[in-house]
Amino acid sequence: MGRILAIDYGTKRTGIAVTDELQLIASGLTTVETHNLMPFIAEYLEKELVDTIVIGQPTQKDGTPSDVEGNIQNFINGFQIKFPNMIIAREEERYTSNMAFQTMIDSGLKKKQRRNKALIDEIAATIILQNYMRYR
Known part of the structure; x- marks a missing residue:
């Protein structure tokens, strides 16, 4: 069984989250600049088995x-051509x-840490992935 990879696509940055191999746990992976998204995913797919x-x-x-x-x-059109x-x-x-920002507050992150927009994008991708896993 392969992982599920989730993307919170943004014009500047894109948050990425992924499941474990058993597709039980969603975790934030990283945030990449959107213009580097396709090369990042291509490299990730070479290393990891991803189903969806x-x-x-x-x-x-x-x-x-x-x-x-x-x-x-x-992006989807280009991705489908490549994969x-x-x-x-x-x-x-x-x-x-908004939920990602609230999660940061609830986790006790300091105000300076909550200004990290890349972290917000990564958490948002994790929330997208959790919702997908919950309702599929």
């Missing part, structure tokens, strides 16, 4: 796609950044 890529699906409050959705679709056999799933990601 879960990509956050951002929407507005009224349910319409957010502005970044076009960028995400471009045609990889399963791609989408998971609603509304408010995950």
